[in-house]
Amino acid sequence: MMRTEQARPIRLEDYRPPDWRVETVELDVSLHPTATKVRATLKMSPNGETVPAPIVLEGDGLTLTSLKLDGSELHPDAYVATPDSLTIAQPPAGTCYLQIDTLLDPSANTQLMGLYRSSGTYCTQCEAEGFRRITYFPDRPDVMAVYTTRIEAEKSEAPILLANGNPVRAGDIPGTTRHFAEWHDPFPKPSYLFALVGGNLACVEDNFVTMSGRDIVLRIYVEPGKEDRCAWAMDSLKRCMRWDEEAFGREYDLDIFMIVAVNDFNMGAMENKGLNIFNDKYVLASPETATDTDFASIEAIIAHEYFHNWTGDRITCRDWFQLCLKEGLTVFRDQEFTSDQRSRPVKRISDVRLLRAHQFVEDAGPLAHPVRPREYREINNFYTATVYEKGAEVVRMLKTLLGPSGFRKGMDLYFERHDGEAATVDQFIQCFADASGIDLTQFMLWYSQAGTPEVVVTGSYDPAAQTYRLDVAQAVPPTPGQPVKEAMVIPLAVGLIGPDGRDMSLAFNDGRPVVRGVLTLNQPAQSFTFVGVPHRPVLSLNRGFSAPIKVTANLSADDLKFIAAHDSDPFNRWQAVQSLANTLLTDNVAAIRGGGTPHDDEELIAALAALLNDPALEPAFVALMLTMPSEADIARDIGRDVDPDAILAARTRLRTTIGARLGPALRETYRRLQEDGPYSPDAASAGRRALKNACLDLLAAAGVSAIALAARQYHQATNMTDRIAALTTLSHYGVPERQAAIDDFYRRYAADPLIIDKWLSLQAAIPEPATLERVRALTAHPAFSLANPNRVRALIGAFAQSNQTQFNRADGAGYAFLAETVLALDPKNPQVASRLSTAFRSWRALEPVRRAQAETALRHIAAEPKLSRDVNDIVSRSLDGG
Ligand code: 0A1
Numbered sequence: 058m059m060r061t062e063q064a065r066p067i068r069l070e071d072y073r074p075p076d077w078r079v080e081t082v083e084l085d086v087s088l089h090p091t092a093t094k095v096r097a098t099l100k101m102s103p104n105g106e107t108v109p110a111p112i113v114l115e116g117d118g119l120t121l122t123s124l125k126l127d128g129s130e131l132h133p134d135a136y137v138a139t140p141d142s143l144t145i146a147q148p149p150a151g152t153c154y155l156q157i158d159t160l161l162d163p164s165a166n167t168q169l170m171g172l173y174r175s176s177g178t179y180c181t182q183c184e185a186e187g188f189r190r191i192t193y194f195p196d197r198p199d200v201m202a203v204y205t206t207r208i209e210a211e212k213s214e215a216p217i218l219l220a221n222g223n224p225v226r227a228g229d230i231p232g233t234t235r236h237f238a239e240w241h242d243p244f245p246k247p248s249y250l251f252a253l254v255g256g257n258l259a260c261v262e263d264n265f266v267t268m269s270g271r272d273i274v275l276r277i278y279v280e281p282g283k284e285d286r287c288a289w290a291m292d293s294l295k296r297c298m299r300w301d302e303e304a305f306g307r308e309y310d311l312d313i314f315m316i317v318a319v320n321d322f323n324m325g326a327m328e329n330k331g332l333n334i335f336n337d338k339y340v341l342a343s344p345e346t347a348t349d350t351d352f353a354s355i356e357a358i359i360a361h362e363y364f365h366n367w368t369g370d371r372i373t374c375r376d377w378f379q380l381c382l383k384e385g386l387t388v389f390r391d392q393e394f395t396s397d398q399r400s401r402p403v404k405r406i407s408d409v410r411l412l413r414a415h416q417f418v419e420d421a422g423p424l425a426h427p428v429r430p431r432e433y434r435e436i437n438n439f440y441t442a443t444v445y446e447k448g449a450e451v452v453r454m455l456k457t458l459l460g461p462s463g464f465r466k467g468m469d470l471y472f473e474r475h476d477g478e479a480a481t482v483d484q485f486i487q488c489f490a491d492a493s494g495i496d497l498t499q500f501m502l503w504y505s506q507a508g509t510p511e512v513v514v515t516g517s518y519d520p521a522a523q524t525y526r527l528d529v530a531q532a533v534p535p536t537p538g539q540p541v542k543e544a545m546v547i548p549l550a551v552g553l554i555g556p557d558g559r560d561m562s563l564a565f566n567d568g569r570p571v572v573r574g575v576l577t578l579n580q581p582a583q584s585f586t587f588v589g590v591p592h593r594p595v596l597s598l599n600r601g602f603s604a605p606i607k608v609t610a611n612l613s614a615d616d617l618k619f620i621a622a623h624d625s626d627p628f629n630r631w632q633a634v635q636s637l638a639n640t641l642l643t644d645n646v647a648a649i650r651g652g653g654t655p656h657d658d659e660e661l662i663a664a665l666a667a668l669l670n671d672p673a674l675e676p677a678f679v680a681l682m683l684t685m686p687s688e689a690d691i692a693r694d695i696g697r698d699v700d701p702d703a704i705l706a707a708r709t710r711l712r713t714t715i716g717a718r719l720g721p722a723l724r725e726t727y728r729r730l731q732e733d734g735p736y737s738p739d740a741a742s743a744g745r746r747a748l749k750n751a752c753l754d755l756l757a758a759a760g761v762s763a764i765a766l767a768a769r770q771y772h773q774a775t776n777m778t779d780r781i782a783a784l785t786t787l788s789h790y791g792v793p794e795r796q797a798a799i800d801d802f803y804r805r806y807a808a809d810p811l812i813i814d815k816w817l818s819l820q821a822a823i824p825e826p827a828t829l830e831r832v833r834a835l836t837a838h839p840a841f842s843l844a845n846p847n848r849v850r851a852l853i854g855a856f857a858q859s860n861q862t863q864f865n866r867a868d869g870a871g872y873a874f875l876a877e878t879v880l881a882l883d884p885k886n887p888q889v890a891s892r893l894s895t896a897f898r899s900w901r902a903l904e905p906v907r908r909a910q911a912e913t914a915l916r917h918i919a920a921e922p923k924l925s926r927d928v929n930d931i932v933s934r935s936l937d938g939g
């Protein structure tokens with residue numbers, strides 16, 4: 058059953074507490090490839106009313122085989138069961154037991170929601186609304202119950218049987234070839250955190266002693282033969298468990314913590330209580346198979362899911378409008394973990410790049426929505442950059458406003474006050490207000506107003522008075538459904554840099570100190586005057602990206618170069634180089650489009666040269682400095698009438714210039730960073746490889762001799778990071794070495810789908826006209842499958858998201874291809890199809906020819922009568938909004 062109807066929107070203001078609570082759930086699941094039997098026994102109690110409301114349970118494509126109330130079969134007149142709901146109009150007045158039998162076909166479940174099979178392994182995905190595909194249930198996060206799960210299966214097919222909580226008992230079923238396992242989770246949880254797994258899995262085991270001395274069993278389950286790729290995930294798990302104790306005082310609660318890696322998964326991973334289920338991409342790693350980026354993502358996602366145990370599981374969300382309560386907060390927590398484990402500035406810059414690439418773009422287009430949306434048609438479409446990444450920025454601003462100890466007090470109060478509850482964003486913020494005594498009413502606008510605030514700053518120095526004045530104006534642009542906005546609370550970290558490159562001390566003219574260097578904006582226009590400023594300073598604004606805003610200021614190219622060289626804030630050193638590059642690139646795009654001559658920027662080249670030659674800087678940071686704004690970054694900066702071909706031309710020209718002008722230094726750095734010792738995934742080693750490979754890529758942009766260097770690196774590499782970096786560099790040039798290396802890569806790794814995904818992605822990203830045909834041909838390659846989300850993302854997702862010129866071909870063929878793929882995938886996996894269709898989200902910013910082509914493709918998708926609710930929602934908002 059597809060949910061094809063144009064659903065009525067669900068609204069936050071319509072929230073009502075549930076009529077019935079579920080105290081306990083006993084699940085008895087008898088696994089079978091096509092006929093799995095599920096018996097759910099629910100202990101239900103009316104929630105307050107004396108005359109009980111009807112019991113209305115959600116389902117999704119279910120087949121009911123039996124229904125009993127308090128032990129007796131219910132008469133067919135006493136209930137109405139459809140695939141999508143079960144209603145008992147006149148339930149008993151008090152607590153009752155409902156026993157529901159359903160029959161499922163996990164092998165036919167291609168949506169990968171509910172109970173499905175991934176390469177023969179039975180697994181579940183219940184967030185957000187998957188539990189209703191297993192049994193009828195009040196499938197909403199404010200219904201929290203204690204679960205006991207008994208699973209039964211053929212021993213040969215599923216020797217391993219797992220569910221949430223602690224193991225209770227297990228054994229054979231006499232006289233059969235089947236066995237069972239029983240699990241009990243004592244912590245009440247919402248249905249979306251339910252999970253079970255059954256399969257033939259290998260296990261890697263370790264243990265962790267918590268701060269109070271409890272010994273926890275840690276297990277990672279993977280496909281047999283992949284055990285040797287689990288060490289990094291296990292190491293990351295132990296480190297993040299310790300960190301959560303130290304940074305937040307949070308200790309693990311069950312006796313066992315399990316992670317299962319599966320091949321087919323719609324998202325990255327899932328925080329089911331005690332039994333996290335992961336996309337195998339975010340578990341498996343070895344130096345030969347995974348890149349430094351893969352190692353870093355695994356560490357971050359293992360931590361993210363583990364941190365959900367407190368922020369998501371112990372305290373969950375009252376309703377799905379509060380999704381950012383668990384996601385924004387948990388992203389903030391995983392970002393902090395990474396910052397403490399690796400380099401804080403490098404992490405911050407990387408996160409801001411991602412935020413701008415995804416969230417700023419979302420916020421500027423038809424899919425813009427507040428961090429806490431007010432309505433939705435399909436909740437799966439709200440697992441967005443806005444909810445996750447902007448949600449994390451909002452928590453970060455709270456910390457900036459309250460300071461580290463005020464923030465910690467608020468978090469402690471939140472855990473104390475709401476443990477075991479389904480909470481709201483308002484309750485979360487109230488904890489910080491109560492703990493600090495600060496009024497956060499206006500701050501709540503971050504949750505309700507969509508759009509990226511734009512802040513304009515003018516700094517003026519008065520040498521006679523020795524004062525420096527900042528005039529600051531803020532505005533939030535209109536977004537769909539929100540034409541008019543109010544002023545936000547914006548923590549703006551600032552610095553005044555003296556001629557000696559050092560920070561001057563900051564004091565307001567009324568004598569108040571500038572606490573932690575942070576100005577708090579809260580009006581449409583404000584002025585701040587600093588006194589005792591002996592020289593004209595250079596203004597450093599939004600240090601550390603203290604607020605997710607766009608800032609414009611009256612800074613000259615000389616100021617930016619000065620900041621790049623001297624700012625005590627590494628983020629702004631990076632930002633200054635980006636700003637110089639952005640100005641140049643924007644000018645040159647205009648020149649290329651207008652038939653003019655593009656120019657160079659000596660300030661930028663000089664700034665880069667100085668950074669490359671500064672031995673005090675960490676290599677990962679220099680690598681980021683050398684990475685010029687992406688084509689998508691430039692498009693976002695230009696904002697309207699976007700021509701991707703002109704953008705690519707301007708960017709390529711800049712990279713060629715850098716490669717040529719800094720050639721000797723790049724070559725020397727490349728040589729200096731060669732390593733022949735054993736591979737280590739640590740941040741410092743990864744940083745050296747990142748810089749080395751950034752040098753290689755710039756050298757290749759400048760000339761042919763580096764092609765030989767890249768080919769040599771490709772063939773001699775002893776780890777995946779260096780091999781794939783060399784291949785990516787090579788792939789951008791139509792040289793004979795390219796196809797030879799592409800073919801070689803396939804031969805080496807044909808047996809390993811996760812590695813072949815890299816091969817698919819890099820071919821999809823080649824910015825040349827032949828790419829679309831190459832991608833089409835690859836859809837027929839044995840390595841590709843529309844049924845596996847990782848393959849789809851690797852090929853089609855990479856094409857639509859990382860290949861600006863070829864996806865946005867002026868003839869519309871790239872759009873037509875994406876539309877065709879979305880339509881082919883939608884009946885099988887609407888969630889992944891829907892995510893692909895978001896690649897059209899910036900269509901209105903394109904120049905007129907491409908804009909018309911993109912609209913045609915969107916309308917073609919919209920014309921399909923059987924479109925899923927997921928794709929329908931994205932496509933119709935894309936066409937309406939903005
Ligand atoms: N809560 C998970 C994300 C997630 C959401 C929906 C899913 O359904 C397919 C799966 C995972 C997280 O934040 O990691």
Ligand code: ZN
Pocket residue numbers: 361365383384387
């Ligand atoms: Zn999450």
